[in-house]
Amino acid sequence: MALFIVRRVLMIVPILLGLLLLAFGMLRLAPGDPAAAIAGDNATPEQIAAIREDLGLDRHVIVQFADYAWNAAQGDFGVSAYSNRAVGLDIAQRLPATLELTFAALAIAAVGGIVIGALSGAWYNSTFDHFVRVVTVLGLATASFWFAIMLQLVFALDLGLLPLRGRLPAGMEVPPDITGFLLIDSLIAGRLDAFGATLSHLALPAITIAFGGLATVARFTRSSVIEAMHSEYAAYETAVGYPRRRVLFPFALKNALVTPVTQVGLLFGAFVSNAVAVEAVFDWPGLGSYLVQAIFAADYTAVLAVTLVIGFVYGVVNIVVDVVHGLLDPRVAERM
């Protein structure tokens, strides 16, 4: 088991190296000469050459790559040619907002998906089960950015129940930044008004992102609960006279949860990428809307830095999921 964990954790090295190569390659592929862009239209060739030397663009490609990788490892992704700010700082500032949103969505998807999936699996072929199946199939086919707009139309613009965009109402004093997670920061500061406001701002984007994932979790839970309910021990418990809800909880559910739990981990990556378009719709000040701004500004440094950071987070989460899966189900660890 220890060997399995070490091997999985070491997997991050080739993945990281590959990611860096990919990002560096794309950066070099990007159109336009960054030196010329910085120098401006009236620069002489000598000035451009001086800037190239300044930026280190005259060195060998491999040296440049090593430099890029070394800086990226320290969180330095270069300076944006668009905003003239350090991209690494911008990302660090915006990452907590995205993580808060992703974790909230993950919680909704995990709890909702497992509860709904378990109920529809235990009473399968019931009306409720049919309803759940239709909704989950729709959930997997819905474009999240469109669903976000539909929720905005209904709940924010038409009914006025929830805020339309942003993380806090305009003009509200932001609680002191300690963790970057507004839900936690507002509690630390004892600001219940900010806590409530954060929660109501979080609701629509988190539900949007959770929808597709909830469908996935519900599907997996449902099928593994059905399988567990058909096992011999479940048949025995039924014969002894346990009602169906007792057979389901805790007996069948406990055995049925291994697959859905690993699914929840995998969803994290899907959610981070769904967050891009959804954040743009809700003006959520996270990495996703930063990426969209960078796209519109043709700011390659920022686009690739975000790609790198998200890829890194995703890779780490995947490895954690593998390890957890191995701990939950030792057969998996032996196979790898």
Place this chain on the structure above:
Amino acid sequence: MLILRKFLRDIPAVLGLAIVALAILIAFFGDPLIVDGAQAVIPDLRSRLQPPSWEHPFGTDNLGRDIFTRVVMGTGGALTVSTTVVAAAMAIGVPLGLIAGYTNGFASEAVMRVTDVFLAVPQLILAIALAQVLGRGLEAAVVALAATYWPFFTRTVYAETRRVRTLLFVEALEGLGAKRLRILAMHVLPNVAAPIIVRATIGMGFIILTSAVLGFLGVGATPPDPDWGLAISEGRNYMPGAWWMTTFPGLAILALVLGFNLLGDGMRDLVDPRLRRSR
């Protein structure tokens, strides 16, 4: 014919097939549905932002173009993009998966490690970055999607080829002195075809969703293309008044993706009864 009868009994799968078939029909023979061909392309400011009516079933957009017509025209675009991307990804991913799965050694390792890297980043993020670098536009988006989708095929084909490689008939072929290319193309490929087809069908839905995101974010189709994702992003500026501008193109995406997903699920059930979802 047993398999056909089994498929026909699967109502969701048949529904999926019907949706996909309808979409293909619309893409090829949709012209009579179009209220007035010119109206979809040429702005007519006198009839801008009209709500759904008999004349304009889905309403009109900010330039007075008929949205129903544009949704119908967008069907062909969505199918073309997804077919191109899936075909290109298959053309790259399947041979790589066959070779990596059938051989041992450096080449096989190298292919699978590259695949790992691609699969370690969310495909959407990679596609956005690549489309951006290649220069915005539909062609760049198609290339970016194909360049980031092939590893899914490689992974699938690799696992299946590993399994088939150990079967007796492959060993017999090798013993008979058959050329490796012949074994791979004539004997291994047909045996791994089913999962490839399933993956391709589900991939169609996935690529339609992803390319809609790219269109929405402005790294895909460009105006005045009747792209669904782009249409939703244009409609955002006219909310909440003109709700129909965003609603109907999104429903079109939903319907087509749903069709491919249901069809793919049904085919997976046929190919691999162990994964049957209706159990």
